[in-house]
Amino acid sequence: MADKALAARLVLNRIGVGALTLLVVSAVIFTITNLLPGDAAQEALGQSATPETVAALRAQLGLDKPGPIRYASWLGGLVTGNLGQSFTASMPVTELVATRLPKSLLLAAVTAAVSVPIALAIGILAAMGRGGALDRALSLATLSMVAVPEFLVATIAVLLFAVKLRWFPALSNAVDIQDAGQFFRTYAMPVLTLCFVVIAQMARMTRAAVIDQLSASYVEMAVLKGARPARVALRHALPNAIGPIANAVALSLSYLLGGVVIVETIFNYPGLASLMVDAVTNRDMPVVQACAMIFCFAYLLLVLVADLVAILSNPRLRHR
């Protein structure tokens, strides 16, 4: 009973730390994007605007108020879903985000669905044959794959599958998808590219998590008892490794956030990351701020889930 209370306290504590971190992150992003003062109104009206109209727009946008007040109202807008007005698209940022975010989430979901089973299989196999030929080959491959830039994988995928073999189109517009075949052809290459990097990370971390369990004394006991290696791994070690593995999966999925920026751009995929890259190019600050906050929120959420899984699956807190 006391352990349940302890676990609950740890969980609440961790969620609190996460919320606090998000607040600090929002302050950092707001500060960076507001260090150069007052340019937003000038930017929106162009060079030919008179000082009076610039001042009027500045007052209308609330840019004449001091920093902390602007931060507070921006933060309030974030919470209530009012993200301001885009400079270049002249429509609410919320609307822009609403059209792009589901596409990015779908891309991430498909990538996760493909990469998680493959990475888990690779990681568990490598851990079971620790030190063997398969393990060494996989270690070398994953060690190399994590250092390969996403655009190399993407360009080679295009050269191979779109130019040489002509299996898939090179761009993934993802506008009117009618049937499964079309869906497959649209998502194959972006997903393939993203999987490449994520699988390497995830397999490495899964391997480490399973090896950690395999070297525990209860596993040694099972081996001494005469249980077969597959049984030791699947029946004894794996149930206890689920927590660490889930932790590894959540953490590796956070690598998607970096990869998706490159992948959406190169395949012209209309997701949130390509919206952000365009906004950075056009210096459309409200959109940049909103996208950065969404990506940082997603990142913190994944790390939080990873930590919570680790806390809740810790057998010392579950039983005893």
Add this chain to the structure above:
Amino acid sequence: MSAMPLALARSGWRTASSLPMAGRVGLFFVVLWLAVAMLGPSIAPHDVGAVVSPDVFGPLSAAFPLGTDYLGRDMLSRILHAARFTIGLALVAALAASITGTTLALLAATAGGWIDEVMSRLMDAFISIPSKMLALVMVAAFGSSVPLLILTAALSYTPGAYRIARSLAVNVKTLEYVLAARARGEGLAYIAGVEILPNMVNPMLADFGLRFVFVVLLLSGMSFLGLGVQPPDADLGSLVRENIGGLFEGAPAVVTPAIAIATLTVSVNLLIDALSGRATRAAEN
């Protein structure tokens, strides 16, 4: 006088020849790329901006070993110049991150108390901003320039270096000879610099190598998006971007700079893994 370098070279050779195969391959490419960064522009066969062929996106040939780019410039010369940019920027940024991270960590670990607490909390918050997001926000706010890119990359990777260095320093701090120095009444600066620092140099060097890889990937990614190094300067990522139009013709100009980046980053990774693997094996024996 001349005995020192000779002995160094000899022990270096012994280390190199005791590495596993992957580590030797890594070492070969690391040395090759460092040489390119130092000598690159002077051994380039053509001027970096010169249009030397009427053939745009030309194939690999005897005259142009890596083909030609979208304007008919020699790709080999372009890559030799760009590599210096990529490696130079990444070295400066990674060094800045490692040195800042290590210094702050030593300060936090030796001072302890609230200084340690506040600094560690701040670093934890900063590490929660993915490096690409920070870079995009910085470029959106200030526009892209070489000093800004270095600052951004250094900012992004300082918290990671800090974390590793702090955990190393906290461990070393509890060793007996450090306690002895404290009992002797040595100052904090002496304890941090003379007693603790020398014992964390090796793992921090390995960490520096990893930060270097991260910075290369981050900055070439930004250049690939058109938000990193700006023309007329070009790093390896810019070369991929400016030639992306040749992708559908299967032009080598798109892939060769990307492969150049991968050989650099993968080989640094392989070398570090082999070296730290050697260190663990030596510790186990």
